[in-house]
Amino acid sequence: MSRVALLLVALLLLGIISCSDMPTAPIVSAPAGSIVVEGTLRDRDGPALANAFVAFRSTPISSSQSFYTNTDATGAFRITLVQGTYEVRIGPPYESGLPSVTIPKFDVRAAGTRLDYRYSGTRVIGDVTGPGGALLDDSYVSATSDANQIYVSTRAVRGHYSMLLPQGAYEFYGDPGSYSTGIPNIEVAANISTSDTVVNFALTGHAVTVTTTLGGSTPIPNVQLQAESGAIGVRATATTRLDGSAVLYLPGGGYSFVAYSSDGSIVGPETGYWSISGDASIAIVFPATRWDVTLRRASDSSPIPFTYINALEIGSNRSALTRSDLFGTFRLFVRPSEGYDLRIGSVYSPEATIPNVSSTADSTFDLYVDLPVNQAPAPKPALRAARGIRWRPPAVR
Numbered sequence: 001m002s003r004v005a006l007l008l009v010a011l012l013l014l015g016i017i018s019c020s021d022m023p024t025a026p027i028v029s030a031p032a033g034s035i036v037v038e039g040t041l042r043d044r045d046g047p048a049l050a051n052a053f054v055a056f057r058s059t060p061i062s063s064s065q066s067f068y069t070n071t072d073a074t075g076a077f078r079i080t081l082v083q084g085t086y087e088v089r090i091g092p093p094y095e096s097g098l099p100s101v102t103i104p105k106f107d108v109r110a111a112g113t114r115l116d117y118r119y120s121g122t123r124v125i126g127d128v129t130g131p132g133g134a135l136l137d138d139s140y141v142s143a144t145s146d147a148n149q150i151y152v153s154t155r156a157v158r159g160h161y162s163m164l165l166p167q168g169a170y171e172f173y174g175d176p177g178s179y180s181t182g183i184p185n186i187e188v189a190a191n192i193s194t195s196d197t198v199v200n201f202a203l204t205g206h207a208v209t210v211t212t213t214l215g216g217s218t219p220i221p222n223v224q225l226q227a228e229s230g231a232i233g234v235r236a237t238a239t240t241r242l243d244g245s246a247v248l249y250l251p252g253g254g255y256s257f258v259a260y261s262s263d264g265s266i267v268g269p270e271t272g273y274w275s276i277s278g279d280a281s282i283a284i285v286f287p288a289t290r291w292d293v294t295l296r297r298a299s300d301s302s303p304i305p306f307t308y309i310n311a312l313e314i315g316s317n318r319s320a321l322t323r324s325d326l327f328g329t330f331r332l333f334v335r336p337s338e339g340y341d342l343r344i345g346s347v348y349s350p351e352a353t354i355p356n357v358s359s360t361a362d363s364t365f366d367l368y369v370d371l372p373v374n375q376a377p378a379p380k381p382a383l384r385a386a387r388g389i390r391w392r393p394p395a396v397r
Contacts, residue, residue: 034080034081034082034083035080035081035082035083035108035109035110035111035113036078036079036080036111037056037078037079037080037081037108037113037114037115038076038077038078038114038115039054039076039077039114039115039116039117040071040074040075040076040077040116040117041054041071041075041077041090041117041118042075042117042118042119043098043118043119043164044118044119044120044121044123044164045123047075048071048073048074048075048076049071049075049092049093049096049098050071050072050073050074050075050093051070051071051093052070052071052075052077052090052091052092052093053068053070053089053090053091053092054068054069054070054071054077054079054088054089054090054091054115055067055068055088055089055090055091056068056079056081056086056087056088056106057086057087057088057089058082058084058085058086059084059085059086059087059105067079067081081108082108083108083109084107084108085105085106085107085108086105086106086107086108087102087103087104087105087106088102088103088106088115089101089102089103090102090103090117095153095154095155096154097152097153097154097161097162097163097164098119098152098163098164099121099150099151099152099164099165099166100150101117101119103115103117119164120164121164121165121166121167122164122165122166122167122192122193122194122195122196122197123162123163123164123196123197124143124162124163124164124165124192124196124197124198124199125160125161125162125163125196125198125199126141126160126161126198126199126200126201127156127159127160127161127200127201128141128156128159128160128161128174128176128200128201128203129159129200129201129202129203129204130176130183130203130204130249131183131204131207131249132204133202133204134159135158135159135160136156136159136176136177136183136203137156137157137158137159138155138156138157138177138178139155139156139159139161139174139175139176139177139201139203140153140154140155140156140174140175140177141153141154141156141161141163141172141173141174141175141201142154142172142173142175143163143165143170143171143172143173144170144171144173145165145166145168145169145170145171147168147169148166148168150165150166150168150170152164152165155177156177165192166192167192167193167194168191168192169189169190169191169192170189170190170191170192171187171188171189172187172188172189172190172199172201173185173186173187174186174187174188174201174203176203179237180224180237180238180239181237181238182236182237182238182246182247182248182249183203183204183236183249184203184204184205184234184235184236184248184249184250184251185203185234185235185236186201186202186203186233186234186251187233187234188201188233203249204249204251205234205236205249205250205251205252205276206249206250206251206252206276206277206278206279206280207247207249207279208227208247208248208249208250208274208276208279208280208281208282209245209246209247209280209281209282210225210238210240210245210246210247210248210259210281210282210283210284211240211243211244211245211281211282211283211284212225212240212244212245212259212283212284212285212286213244213283213284213285213286214285214286214288214289214290214333214362215285215286215287215288215362216283216285218290218362219240219242219243219244219245220240220244220261220286220333221240221241221242221243221244222239222240223239223240223244223246223259223260223261223284224237224239224259224260225237225238225239225240225246225248225257225258225259226257226258226259226260227248227250227255227256227257227274228255228256228257229250229253229254229255229256231253231254232251232253234250234251234253234255236248236249236250250274250276251276252276252277252278253275253276254273254274254275254276255273255274255275255276256271256272256273256274257271257272257273257274258270258271259271259284259286261286261288261333266288266311266313266318266319266320266332266333266334266335266340270284270285270286272284286333287335287336288333288334288335288336289333289334289335289336289359289360289361289362289363290331290332290333290362290363291331291332291333291334291359291362291363291364291365292329292331292362292363292364292365293309293329293330293331293332293364293365293366293367294327294328294329294365294366294367295307295309295324295328295329295330295344295366295367295369296328296366296367296368296369297368297369297370297371298368298369298370299370301368303324303327303328303329304324304328304369304371305324305325305326305327305328306323306324306325306326307323307324307328307344307345307371308321308322308323308344308345308346308350309321309322309323309324309330309332309342309343309344310342310343310344310350311332311334311340311341311342312340312341312343313334313335313338313339313340314338314339314340314341314356315339318335320332320333320334334359336359336360336361337358337360338358339356339357339358340356340357340358341353341354341355341356341357342354342357342367344367344369344371345371351371352369352370352371354367354369
């Protein structure tokens with residue numbers, strides 16, 4: 001016998017403590033009329049639904065309470081409820097390809113009450129392929145029915161998907177699962193009957209090569225391209241590479257497009273309309289002036305690295321934010337013949353401002369500023385042209 005047990009026995013014999021003083025396990029009483037409800041959830045074709053969400057909401061709704069549980073790995077659940085009538089909502093696992101279900105009336109009256117639910121509906125399967133017919137792993141397919149108030153989404157593992165739907169009219173949506181690849185999202189309408197069916201998605205089209213430049217000569221990387229056709233339900237996005245080019249895959253039709261210029265740019269967006277009937281090459285020209293600048297300290301001409309430069313266009317709400325690199329250099333794309341205030345320093349508390357800078361041509365120059373610690377900057381830092389550069393620096397107006 002342990003020392004603790006011997007001590008307790010001795011204290012009882014001496015009358016120092018009584019049995020009523022001994023610690024006991026708490027007594028938990030179930031609410032009067034409570035009933036344990038068990039059940040299982042399964043797919044139409046047999047597999048258990050693990051980690052499905054089951055909610056019981058008592059009726060009438062005006063004074064309702066809600067109780068929740070989840071199924072285990074075998075699709076089983078167990079919950080304690082007070083006697084009464086409940087509305088039951090079943091939420092399938094995310095990306096399972098199954099719709100949510102509402103059971104409007106479920107009575108809990110006696111011990112042994114069970115809720116065993118097996119999904120029913122039409123099985124819709126298919127493949128999701130991209131350019132060249134390659135299966136698109138981790139792509140997505142969703143189906144929406146406004147009439148049935150149903151939305152179902154599933155992931156196409158290794159390009160294959162499966163979902164279960166009540167019969168009706170649906171809008172299907174195929175998504176490549178990755179952004180800015182040029183592979184389109186495609187919508188298709190389909191009527192689902194009681195017979196299992198196949199709906200394949202070919203997320204491809206004509207190869208449209210887009211090039212983006214400044215004034216038709218300087219390539220612009222990192223331009224966000226978007227082409228969309230509401231008439232045929234297609235949308236594709238891409239980002240230009242270092243050479244200013246990108247490829248969009250577009251089925252034949254008419255498209256509205258928009259091109260958003262890259263970071264450090266105040267120009268754009270450029271918009272327009274394309275009519276696509278085959279492979280094509282399209283040039284987008286941004287009417288802009290390029291400034292290649294080295295930020296230097298006025299006191300000793302040393303470069304100023306990792307400093308923010310915010311260009312604010314005078315008379316509009318356009319602005320562009322960039323930062324100097326390790327060597328103090330940065331690039332800005334601005335609109336020709338417009339004036340700009342350049343604020344230099346931190347993002348929220350600039351330490352120097354150069355007002356009314358403008359240029360009508362591409363320019364390469366050094367920008368000399370004073371950024372003393374805890375001192376006000378010079379009111380008008382000087383602009384000096386870099387030696388050996390043929391571009392004329394922007395004029396300070």
